[in-house]
Structure formats: C-alpha cells, structure tokens
Amino acid sequence: MTEVLRRWLAAGGIRTATARDAVLAGVVAAASVALVLGIEQLAVSEAGSAFGAGPGAVVVTAPERAAVVAVLVAQSACLVLRRRDPVTCLALTVLGQVALLAVLPAYLSFQAPATLVAAYSVGAYAPRRRGLVAAAVAAVVQALLLFALGGGGLLGTSGAAYAAQASSALVNALLTYLGAALVGEYVATRRSLLAELRDRVRRAERERAALAAQAVLEERGRMARELHDVAAHHLSGIVVQAAAAERLVDRDPERAKESMRRIRSQGRETLDNLRLVVGLLRGPGDTEAAPQPTLADVPGLLADARAAGADVQDQTRGDPCALAPSTQLTVYRVLQEALSNARRHGTGRRVEVLLDYREPGLVLHVRNAAPAAERGPVPGPASHGIVGMTERATMVGGTLTAGPRPDGAWYVRLAVPRSPRAVHHATGGTVLPAAPEEPGVAPSPTTEERP
Structure with a gap:
C-alpha cells in the first residue's frame, strides 16, 4: 500500500x-x-439543551472558531519536520495542543490528530530510547499544562473530582503518546528487518x-589443462613421426609406412581424448564413457614415446x-x-x-640432456605447460619443480602424497631395490620452460 x-x-x-x-500535513490539517x-x-447542541437555549443558540463565536482552525493548521504544518527532526516536531505539536485547549470552550476536549502522527514519527524515526522518553x-x-489551564473539562471542578479527572x-x-510511539517503533523495527x-x-x-x-573459471582451467596435455603430447608425437616419414619416404619406404601408421594411431587416440573432453563440456548426457589414465x-x-x-x-x-585416482592422473x-x-626441445637425447x-x-x-646453447635459466614468463603441471600438483596436495640444471640437463620433479583409499596399480619398468638417491646438484627453482 505504501509503495502504491x-x-x-x-x-x-x-x-x-x-x-x-x-502533503500529509495538509491532509491532517x-x-x-x-x-x-x-x-x-x-457540543453546541448538547450545551444548548443543557442550558435551556434554543436549537439555534450560538455557543462558539466566530473568532473562537477562527482561532481553533488557525491553531490546527499551524500544528499540522509542523509535521513537515517529522522525519528530519521528529523530537522537535513532537514538541511543537504538543505546544499546539496546549494552545488548542486554551482557545477551545471549557466544555470541549479535542486531541488533535497531528499529535498522534508526531508521536508515531518519534517512535519510527528517532532512536528507540530517545523516542519513548520524548513521548x-x-x-x-x-x-x-492542562491542569494549570483548567481546560478539557477540568474547569469548575475541585477536590476529589478534580484529582480524579486530572x-x-x-x-x-x-x-495516547506512548501507544502511538510504540506503533512507530514496531513499524521501524519491521522496516529494518525487511531491509x-x-x-x-x-x-x-x-x-x-x-x-x-x-x-566456471576453475572448470575452464581444468579443461584447458586437459586439452593442453592431450594436444601437446599427441600432436608433438605426430609432428616428429611426420618429419621422420618425410626423411625415410625415399630411402626406406617400409619404415616410412610404419611412421605413417604411428601417425594414424596417435591421431585416432587424440580424437578419442578430444571427444572425451568435449563431452565433459557439453554435459553428462554427452560424455563418452572413457576411463581416465592411471x-x-x-x-x-x-x-609410445620410444616408438616416436x-x-x-x-x-x-x-x-x-x-x-x-586423481593423484595417478x-x-x-x-x-x-x-x-x-x-621430444620438442631435446630430440634424440636420452x-x-x-x-x-x-x-x-x-x-x-x-631428466633429459639439453643442447649446450640452452644451458642456464631461460628468461621470460612461465609457459602454459609448466603452469598446468604446477596447478595439477597443487590440486592433489603435491609440489612440482621444473627447470634447467647446471650441467645443461632439463629436470622435472613431482612429489605427491599417498592415499590409503586409492586402488593399487603396478607401473612396470625396471624395479630396483630401495637405495639412497644418487647425489647430484639440486634442480633450479625456476619454472621456465624451454622455448
């Protein structure tokens, strides 16, 4: 209703x-x-009957009526201050009420609506304790002041009757005042709660x-890492195989055909992995059931690396x-x-x-050897490959260090924690007995990838 x-x-x-x-002041006036x-x-009709006057007897004079109207209008005009200074507004309306009782006939008692609106405004817009005290x-x-003036029906009474009426x-x-102020308090509290x-x-x-x-950003980053890992690995192998096939096509056609078969196989594997990633982007219903590597x-x-x-x-x-599983991936x-x-930066090196x-x-x-021209740290920002590997290690609680070593080799070290809930997988390769790691120079902390 208020908003309307x-x-x-x-x-x-x-x-x-x-x-x-x-506008409210005008309506109240x-x-x-x-x-x-x-x-x-x-009151005039009742007073006329009480005093034996005729029906047309005039009890309230025109000047008295004009004074009452003027006081009511001035009192209502004070409501313009009800938001900016509600306590002052209440004080002015109370003074107007006292003036109104002074100009009204002794047998009339009237509580102006402006005092009720002012008391409500004190409760609604003044601090809680201050508003109640002011009311x-x-x-x-x-x-x-009413006792002092003897108005509001108190004139002509004395003794116990006067005390009872007072x-x-x-x-x-x-x-009247506290009730209106409490209503204002309730409305202000409700307004505050709604806000x-x-x-x-x-x-x-x-x-x-x-x-x-x-x-969304995290998922995009994860998908970007998957796409980079899939594309960078397989496409770099395809490029190497294609270069080898180009060199062997005239000298050794059979080996060239073998390289082409490897290119076809890696191309199919790349397409399968890309379909898996694209299926994840589309939604669960479009995701192909392909297991993640372990x-x-x-x-x-x-x-595959040896074949390349x-x-x-x-x-x-x-x-x-x-x-x-996430750690294995x-x-x-x-x-x-x-x-x-x-394969890209150290072709032919162990x-x-x-x-x-x-x-x-x-x-x-x-670890793999690097050409002499690439020894030492490489300036420039970290590549997407190093950033992706570092993010993957961080996500599973691990650490990754990558960079060149003083002897010219490029070194990558990944450390990941154990998980008792994981499923055991053998990794193959040559299994050696536990022995202290061979001494060597610690890898450089830089995370730059070779150009």
Missing part, C-alpha cells in the same frame, strides 16, 4: 520525503478541522554469482603404493607433458624417468 501511494505521488511530481510530509467542527456542532515527556507536559487526563495522555533481509538476499545472490563464476597406463605412455623415436630409460625404486599427465617437452616410492608419497623424476 509513493508511485501515485511520484506520478504527480511529489518525489522527496519532505514533499510527501507536506483538513481532517482535524473537519473533526473539530463536527465535534463543535455536537512520555510530551504526555506529562501536556497533562501538567489523573484520568494524565493516563489518557500517556496511553536487512533484502540486503542478505542481495549478498547471497552476489556470493552465489561469485561462486558460480569461480567454479599409473597402469604409464608403460604404454613410455612405449625417444631414448627413454625408466626405473622404479621402492614398493609401489596405493594412490588416489596427475602423475600420468605430468610425465606426459615432460616427455612431450623432451630421457631418464624415475618413479621413487621411498618417500612418504610418490616422487617422479624426469
């Missing part, structure tokens, strides 16, 4: 709170004048939108332990990326792969 009134007033050009209060004139007519003080002041007037004033609820809803919507955006697929990964022409030596130290993808980098289970978890070491 505000829209109507806004349509009429009344948009500010002060302007709305001015008109209602007050109409009420007091109606009460006057009733109580206003009631007491009005009752005391007490009744005080109680009525307290009930707080709306604010909570808005905050919850913003938080939900932020969480959704964060989830440590059991590491021998096949090493075999890489000189790979792999070792396993310690007893293979149980690892979570991380180890597989990091090894895949490291082999792809070795790659050493070590899976070490002697640590609290699993430590993967990948």
Whole structure:
C-alpha cells in the first residue's frame, strides 16, 4: 500500500520525503478541522439543551472558531519536520495542543490528530530510547499544562473530582503518546528487518554469482589443462613421426609406412581424448564413457614415446603404493607433458624417468640432456605447460619443480602424497631395490620452460 501511494505521488511530481510530509500535513490539517467542527456542532447542541437555549443558540463565536482552525493548521504544518527532526516536531505539536485547549470552550476536549502522527514519527524515526522518553515527556507536559489551564473539562471542578479527572487526563495522555510511539517503533523495527533481509538476499545472490563464476573459471582451467596435455603430447608425437616419414619416404619406404601408421594411431587416440573432453563440456548426457589414465597406463605412455623415436630409460625404486585416482592422473599427465617437452626441445637425447616410492608419497623424476646453447635459466614468463603441471600438483596436495640444471640437463620433479583409499596399480619398468638417491646438484627453482 505504501509503495502504491509513493508511485501515485511520484506520478504527480511529489518525489522527496519532505514533499510527501507536506502533503500529509495538509491532509491532517483538513481532517482535524473537519473533526473539530463536527465535534463543535455536537457540543453546541448538547450545551444548548443543557442550558435551556434554543436549537439555534450560538455557543462558539466566530473568532473562537477562527482561532481553533488557525491553531490546527499551524500544528499540522509542523509535521513537515517529522522525519528530519521528529523530537522537535513532537514538541511543537504538543505546544499546539496546549494552545488548542486554551482557545477551545471549557466544555470541549479535542486531541488533535497531528499529535498522534508526531508521536508515531518519534517512535519510527528517532532512536528507540530517545523516542519513548520524548513521548512520555510530551504526555506529562501536556497533562501538567492542562491542569494549570483548567481546560478539557477540568474547569469548575475541585477536590476529589478534580484529582480524579486530572489523573484520568494524565493516563489518557500517556496511553495516547506512548501507544502511538510504540506503533512507530514496531513499524521501524519491521522496516529494518525487511531491509536487512533484502540486503542478505542481495549478498547471497552476489556470493552465489561469485561462486558460480569461480567454479566456471576453475572448470575452464581444468579443461584447458586437459586439452593442453592431450594436444601437446599427441600432436608433438605426430609432428616428429611426420618429419621422420618425410626423411625415410625415399630411402626406406617400409619404415616410412610404419611412421605413417604411428601417425594414424596417435591421431585416432587424440580424437578419442578430444571427444572425451568435449563431452565433459557439453554435459553428462554427452560424455563418452572413457576411463581416465592411471599409473597402469604409464608403460604404454613410455612405449609410445620410444616408438616416436625417444631414448627413454625408466626405473622404479621402492614398493609401489596405493594412490588416489586423481593423484595417478596427475602423475600420468605430468610425465606426459615432460616427455612431450623432451621430444620438442631435446630430440634424440636420452630421457631418464624415475618413479621413487621411498618417500612418504610418490616422487617422479624426469631428466633429459639439453643442447649446450640452452644451458642456464631461460628468461621470460612461465609457459602454459609448466603452469598446468604446477596447478595439477597443487590440486592433489603435491609440489612440482621444473627447470634447467647446471650441467645443461632439463629436470622435472613431482612429489605427491599417498592415499590409503586409492586402488593399487603396478607401473612396470625396471624395479630396483630401495637405495639412497644418487647425489647430484639440486634442480633450479625456476619454472621456465624451454622455448
């Protein structure tokens, strides 16, 4: 209802709170004048009957009536201050009420509506304790001034009758002002609760939108890592095989055909993996049922690297332990990326792969020699491959270090924790007895990838 009134007033050009209060003051003034004139007519007829006057007897004179109307209009005009300074507004309306009782005939008693609106405004817009105190003080002041003036039906009484009527007037004033102030308090509290609820809803919507955006970014990052790992590994192998086939097509057609078959096989595998990732992007209904790689697929990964022409030596130290599927996928993808980098940047050079289970978890070491021109740290920002490997390691609680060593070799070290809930998989390769790791220079902490 309040919102409808505000829209109507806004349509009429009344948009500010002060302007709305001015309209309210005018409505209250008109209602007050109409009420007091109606009460006057009733009082005149009753007074005429009591004093034996005729029906047309005039008890209230025109100057008295004009004074009452002027006081009511001035009192209602004070309501313009009810939001900006509600306590002052209440004080002015109380003074107007006292003036009204002074100009009214002795047998008339009228509580102007402006005092009720002012008391309500004190409860609604002033601080809680201050508003209630102001309402109580206003009631007491009005009752005391009424006693002093002897108005409101108190004139001509004395003794016990006067005390009873004075007490009744005080109680009525307290009930009137405090009741209106408490109603204002209730409305203000309800308004505050509604505003707080709306604010909570808005905050919850913003938080939900932020969480959704964060989830989208994380999922996009995960998909980007999967696409990079799949494309970088298989396409780099295809490029190497294609270059070898081009060199052998005239000298050794059979070996060239074998390279082409390897290219076709890797191309199919790449398409299968890309279909899996695209299915995840489309939704659960479009996802193809393809298992994620585990440590059991590491021998096949090493075999593919050897078939592509890489000189790979792999070792396993310690007893293979149980690892979570997500951890196994991380180890597989990091090894895949490291082999792809070795194939791109160190073609024809030996790659050493070590899976070490002697640590609290699993430590993967990948090392391959680098050309002399590439020795030392490489300046520039970290590549997407190194960033993706680092993010994968962080997601499973592991750490990754990658960079060149002083002897010119490129080194990748991944350490991941154990998980007792994981399913055990053997990794293949040459299993060596547990022994201290060979001494060497610690890898550089840089995370730059070779160009």
